[in-house]
Amino acid sequence: MNDTSSRIDVKVCTDASRPRDQGHIYVRAQQGRWQRLRRRLGWSLMLLFLLGPWLSWNGRQAILLDWAQQRFHLFGMTIWPQDLTLLALLLTVAAFGLFFITTWLGRVWCGFLCPQTVWTFWFIWVEQKLEGSANRRRQRDRGGRNADWLLRKGAKHLLWLLIALLSGFTFVAYFTPADELAYGLLTLSATPWPAFWVVLFTLCTYLNAGWMRTIMCTHMCPYSRFQSAMFDANTLSAAYDASRGEQRGPRSRNSDHRAQGLGDCIDCELCVQVCPAGIDIRDGLQYECINCGACIDACDQTMKRMGYRTGLVRYASENALAGRNSGRAHMRVWCYGVMTVAVLALLVLAVAGRSTLALEVVRDRHQLYRETLEGGVENTFTLKLANKSQQPQRVVLSVEGLEQPGWHGPQQLTLVPGEVTEVPISLSLRAEVASAQRARPILFVAGTEQDQVRTESRFLMP
Template identity: 40%
Template sequence: MEELYDEAEHWQLNTGEETIHAKRMKGKWRSYKWYANSFWLILFLGPYLRWGDRQAVLFDIPNRQFHIFGVTILPQDFWMLSLTLLFFAILLAVVTALAGRIWCGFFCFQTVWTDIYAWIEDKLEGAPQKRRKLDKAPWNVNKIRIKLTKHLLWLVIGFLTGISFVAWFVDAFQLWADLVSFTLGSTAIISIALFTVGTYVLAGFLREQTCFWLCPYARIQAVMIDNTTVVPTYDFHRGEPRGRVKKGVSEEERTTGDCVDCNQCIAVCPTGVDIRHGQQEGCIMCALCIDACDSVMKKLGRPTGLIRYESLDALNGKESRPLLKRPRVWVYSIIMTAALLGIGYGMSTLDALEIKVIHSRQPLFVLQSDGSIQNKYTLKILNKMTGDIPAKISISGIDGAILVDADLVTTARHGKVTPRTVFVRVPKKLLKQETTPIIFHVEGQLGEELLKAQRESIFIGPRY
C-alpha cells in the first residue's frame, strides 16, 4: 500500500492551468492512430453513398425507418438494434479488460478530432516550443493571421462534422441543397450549430480536460483494468536507476538503467502524463510514448521496448496463464457470440413483406344461409420496401375454403402497416374439427422483384 501511495504522489493531472502542446513524432503507433482516425473520417462519408434511388444508409426517424443498403429496419425489428448495442458494449468491456483504453487512445471521437486540431495547430504554429512562444508573444499582424487561420479551419471542421452527422438522418444531397438555398429546417440548423460549437470547444480548447471531467468512461475504466491487463507500461526493472548518457562511459561500464531521463515520453503525451510513474487517470493509452522511447533507444543502440504493451503481472514475472485460459475471456466471448448469432438470425429472416393475422373474436364464426361457416380476420401487411406494393392475398390449408373478394388487390404502403379485413368461408361438411389450421399468403411485386410472406392462423367452426 505504501508503494501505491508513493507512486500516486508522482501522478500528474493537468487541471487546465496550462495548455499542453504535445510533440508530434513519427512511429508505428502514430501510424496506427492515423489509421483509426481514418476509419471515422471515412465513416462520415457514408451518407453520400447511394443505393438505387435513395441514400445507402439513412436513419429516417420521422418515418421510423432505418435503411442500411438493401435492408430496411422498422420498429418491429428494433430488437436487433438491442443485440447490436449489447455486442458493442461487451466488445468495449472485453477490449478494456484485455488491452486497456484502446477506445480512448485510438477510436474515441474526442481523441480523433483533438488529434486533427492539434495537427493543424502544429502545421500553422510550429513545434511545441514555438507554439508556447507564440502564445506568450504580444498580439501583432503575424500572430493574428496565424491564430485566425487556425480558428477558421477549426470552425470549418466543426461545421462539416455537424453536417455529416445530420446527413445520417436526412438525404445528404437534399441537405446541402437546402443549406445553399437557405431553406434548411430549424431542427437541422440547431443540430449543425451544436455540433460545430461542441467540436470547436471540446477538441480545440478543452481537449484532455474533456476526458478528465466530462467523460464517465475515464472513471469506469479503473474497475475494468487489473494486473493482467496489457497496457503501455514502463519497464522499471530495466530502466532504473535513470541516468543521462555520459561521454567516455561504455555500455559495459555504466551503472544506470536504460532510461536516460530524456522526457520524450512526456513530450509526446497528449495529456502530459509521465508513464514512468505507473498507470494514471490521465493516460488514454494511445501508445505514443512507446514510439518516443523506441526512437531514443534506437539512437543509443539499446534494445527497444523499455516502454511497451505489457501487463503488470508479466512485468513482475507473475503472469503465466495464456490469454485463452482466462475465464473472463470465455465469458465475454460467449455473450458476444450469442449477440452476433441473434443479429445474424434476425438479418437472415428479415423479409421485405410481413403479415400478421388477427382472428375476430366477436363472433368467432358465422353460419351463412348456404350452410357454410364464415370467419373474419384482420390482416396487417408490413411493407419494408421504399415503394408501395400491390399485394394479393390468398389462403391454403383447408380444402374447399373460399376467400371472399380474392381478386381484390391491396396496396401495401411503403414503410407502414396496411390493414385489410378479409372473410373466409368453408362448407360445414368439410370441417372435421372445431379448429383447423389455415395459412394466409401475401404476394406482391416491386419492379422485377417478387416478394412473398405467409402466416398461419386457425379457422374456427362449431363443436362436433
C-alpha cells in the same frame, strides 16, 4: 575522457516546456510506428465517415437512419421498428466486442479509433500547422497579444469551425437525406430541425476536439469509468518498465550508466511532452491514459539516440513486466472472444433469415362472429401488411386451418417499397363445415415470390 560533445541535452523538459501550462496541454508532435498506425487508421475512418452519406445503393442513399419514418436503410436492407431484435443483437455484439478488445488490449479503442481521439488529433494537427510546435505555441501564448497572435489564433479557430461544420453536417446527413440537407443549407431553405442539429453538432465537435479534448475522456466518457473493471494483470497497455528504467537520471551518451547506478531512463521527459492527456507514464497506469502509444514512440526515439534497446516504454501487461507467466488468466479474453463470435453468428443468421414482409392480424373487436342468413358463420379481420424491402412486392393472401372458407376482400395486391397498408377481410364457413369447436386456430399467410409470412389468429363460432 569526458566526451562533452556527445553529451545529450537530457533535461529538455523544464518547467517552461512541461506540456501542461495553466491548465492547457501543449502536446508535442511525435513520429513513430504507433503514431503512423494511429494516423492511418484515423484518416481512413474519417474518410469513411465523410463519404458515408454520399454512397448510393440502388439509386438511394446507402446509409440512412431515417428517424422521421422510423426506418434504417443500410445498403439494400431496411430495418423497421419490428426488427428490434437485430438492433439488440448488434448492440450485444458491440458490447462483447468492446469487452474482448478492452480485456485484451486495454484502451486501444480510445487511443486509435474513438472519434473523440481522431478529431482531437486532427485539431492538434491544424493547431500545429498554424501556430507551430508545442514550445512555440506556449511562447506565443505567454507573449503579449499582437497582430501575429491574433491572425494565427483567428485562422486556427476558423479552420476548426469549418472542420466542425463539415463533421456536424456529415453526422446529420446520416439521419436526413444528404443531398436535400446540402441543398437546404446552401439555399437557406432547410427546415429548422436539421439546421438546428447541424449547428448543435458543429458546436459539439468544435468544443470537444478544440477545447475539451481529453477532459471529455477523463470526466465525461462512461467507457473510461468502467473500463478498469475489465482490466486484469494480462491486459496490454502502455507501460514503463521501471525495473529497467530506474534509477532515472541524465548521463552522457557514451558513459557506462550502469556503473553510475543508473537505469535506462535518461529523464528527458519526452514521453510526458507528447502525451495528449498530460500525464507521466512513469507514474504507472493512470485512468487518464488513452493508450495512444505516443509515449512509446517518444521513448523509443530517445533509446535509439542513446544507443539503448527500445521498449523501455512499451505495450505490456502487468504480468509481462513482472516476468510472470500469464497462464490461464487469458480465459477471460477467450470467453469474451467466443461470446462476440457467437452473438455475431446469431446476428448474421437473423439478418439472413429476416423477412421482407410483415403481417399483423387484428380481429374485429366489436363483433366476435356473425351468423349468415344461410346458417354459416363469418369473422372479420384487418390484415396489416408492410413491405420492408426496397423493391415493389406482389402479395398473395390466404388462410390455413379452415375447410373451404369463403374469402371476402382483396386477396392479391402490390405494395410499393416501404408501404404499410391495412386490408379489411371477412372469412366465412358454411353451416355444414362449421364444427362444434368454438374457437378454431387459423394461420393467415402472406406470400411473395421469395418469401412467406404466417400469423396466427382464431376463427370464432357460436
